[in-house]
Amino acid sequence: MSDDSAARAAVEEDCLLCRVTEADEVFQRRRVWEDEHWRLSVVLRGAVAGFAHLEPRRHIPYITDLAGPEAATLGPVLARATSAVREATGADKVYVSVFGDRVPHLHFNLAPFHPGGPLVGGAGQVRADAPRLDRVAHEAAAASVRRVLGG
Template identity: 55%
Template sequence: MTIPECPMCRSVAADQELERVQVWEDRLWRLTVSLASEVPGFAYLEPKRHIRFITDLDGAEAATFGAVMARCTRALKEATDTDIVYVYIFGDGVPHLHVHLAPHRAGDALNDQMIRGEIVEEKMPSGMTRIMSREFPALPVEQLRALAERIRSRLAR
């Protein structure tokens, strides 16, 4: 199903308006690269069918999502000679699922913070670094454990 007023559903016809160019597609997905970006290779992966949220993926789209993400991010990483491709999915704005794929290198325009506020880093015994926000402290462990159990229960169904 496509929605005529949805720019993503208009596909190639909307690419000029959205300042992007299609670089790949299959029967379910398409990948476009932005022509108006601060980051080389900034791209959008979107399903051809009108889907609003990632939770709406089903059938063949859900079954191929991981492989398609891996293929697209690998191509972006190699073409831009970067070490990592950030993946963002936002739920606001355009009412059609589109995954932002952002090749990143140190010193570029991207922000590598997931959380707002003054960042505090804590070295953990494992050698990993925990990144926290001073303004938004961690939630109580009991609350997070209870949530983890609710998620576990839903996935066990």
């Protein structure tokens, strides 16, 4: 075993989502679909029926680490998974969020939204008491992202 694969094996051993059977038990979820790169599991607890985790089979810590075949296949897989959740739950739309605060193995939280239902939407991600930034800060961030992308 090379140093690289030994290090990878150690990380995967520590990662709950790499121990998928255990993850399914911890999150009380049921695997509903998988292919060679991705798997989709529906969580069987909480306030939202049909809430699902879409995650790569391979250990990819954060969205910013996304690369290779998972990066190449994400679009079609995300489209298929969100459409299935929407159709199956009769949702108005499906919210998709990626946090990475608790489990450092990339996973997309797919949450079917019903008007008047338990989800509060994007506004719920910002503290109500958070001060609004001035335009200069927003312009600087936009310019910086453009620069990083080579624009």
